[in-house]
Amino acid sequence: MTVIPTVFAPSKRKPATDTFYRDVVQGLSASQKYLDPKYFYDAAGDALFQQIMQCHEYYLTGCEMEIIRQQSSQIVKALQLYAGDFDLVELGAGDATKSVHLLQALIDNGVDYTYFPIDISANVISQLEKNLPAQVPGLQLHGLNGEYFHMLQQANNYTSKKKVILFMGANIGNFSVGAARSFCQQLRKYLQPGDLLLTGFDLKKHPQVILNAYNDASGITRDFNFNLLHRINRELQADFDVTKFEHFPTYDPVTGACKSYLISLEKQVVHIGEQQTIHFAENESIYMEISQKYSLEETDQLAAYAGFKPVARFFDRKHWFTDCLWKCI
Numbered sequence: 064m065t066v067i068p069t070v071f072a073p074s075k076r077k078p079a080t081d082t083f084y085r086d087v088v089q090g091l092s093a094s095q096k097y098l099d100p101k102y103f104y105d106a107a108g109d110a111l112f113q114q115i116m117q118c119h120e121y122y123l124t125g126c127e128m129e130i131i132r133q134q135s136s137q138i139v140k141a142l143q144l145y146a147g148d149f150d151l152v153e154l155g156a157g158d159a160t161k162s163v164h165l166l167q168a169l170i171d172n173g174v175d176y177t178y179f180p181i182d183i184s185a186n187v188i189s190q191l192e193k194n195l196p197a198q199v200p201g202l203q204l205h206g207l208n209g210e211y212f213h214m215l216q217q218a219n220n221y222t223s224k225k226k227v228i229l230f231m232g233a234n235i236g237n238f239s240v241g242a243a244r245s246f247c248q249q250l251r252k253y254l255q256p257g258d259l260l261l262t263g264f265d266l267k268k269h270p271q272v273i274l275n276a277y278n279d280a281s282g283i284t285r286d287f288n289f290n291l292l293h294r295i296n297r298e299l300q301a302d303f304d305v306t307k308f309e310h311f312p313t314y315d316p317v318t319g320a321c322k323s324y325l326i327s328l329e330k331q332v333v334h335i336g337e338q339q340t341i342h343f344a345e346n347e348s349i350y351m352e353i354s355q356k357y358s359l360e361e362t363d364q365l366a367a368y369a370g371f372k373p374v375a376r377f378f379d380r381k382h383w384f385t386d387c388l389w390k391c392i
């Protein structure tokens with residue numbers, strides 16, 4: 064008898080669902096169970112993340128917004144000083160709530176540039192193309208829908224100017240330190256000497272402040288994590304009972320790793336479709352996400368490792384967050 068491994072069995076699912084299914088089964092079959100945090104962001108997850116950004120405990124958004132709003136002219140000056148004539152490329156542009164202030168400041172300072180927002184969501188790109196030119200009169204915009212590196216390559220078909228890359232919102236923190244190194248190194252390969260990267264880092268600070276940001280009192284971050292189980296139930300016909308799990312964020316002040324887990328509150332069995340059965344022991348964890356925090360020295364080390372030279376840093380008043388400007392060497 065030939066046994067066909069379930070995950071590769073032919074299915075009637077759509078290819079995207081197949082990939083989701085495969086990733087979920089692979090993660091939940093590992094000895095340390097995990098789920099890929101990129102799957103947090105379905106429509107419900109996007110809405111919950113918007114709510115997280117409004118939570119008073121989740122200081123990151125406010126800190127970076129303060130930097131971009133209050134120091135946009137200093138940032139523009141630094142971009143002009145270090146890049147001269149450039150176009151702006153944003154990785155994971157989202158709704159550009161923060162970058163819109165920088166886009167406006169560039170126009171106000173007479174900089175002639177095109178804004179290339181890159182996003183994996185076609186919907187995000189079409190919304191930006193529809194809304195941003197009205198919000199920022201005079202803006203030249205060319206949206207690129209797809210994976211970061213593929214779209215960076217595409218951008219070369221439309222510009223031969225130097226590039227300033229924006230990678231904001233502490234998104235780099237959702238990589239482990241090792242993965243952030245590989246990401247920055249790979250990004251560097253798509254850029255030329257003299258190109259710039261402006262990237263946001265959440266800085267190490269009192270551990271309780273960090274822990275609270277990922278454990279807000281109103282339970283929105285807990286629901287954001289649970290939403291992925293709901294999504295698996297809905298899209299992959301699973302039967303997770305979220306009341307049998309607990310949201311458990313951790314922070315290690317030495318390494319700066321802030322990791323979120325879901326803990327199984329009892330011995331239980333979860334089915335995914337008709338073919339997969341996942342066993343949980345009492346107190347077994349699912350590793351959900353890392354939000355890595357950095358010291359300034361660690362941001363410099365990351366830059367050096369990946370072939371960048373730090374040229375400027377911008378801070379909020381509390382020095383809880385930094386946007387670093389790195390130049391490709």
Ligand code: AVI
Pocket residue numbers: 115123232233234236237276277284287352353354
């Ligand atoms: C998107 N990213 C920077 C957020 C963070 O802080 O790691 C995602 C998040 N997860 C829970 N709260 C916020």
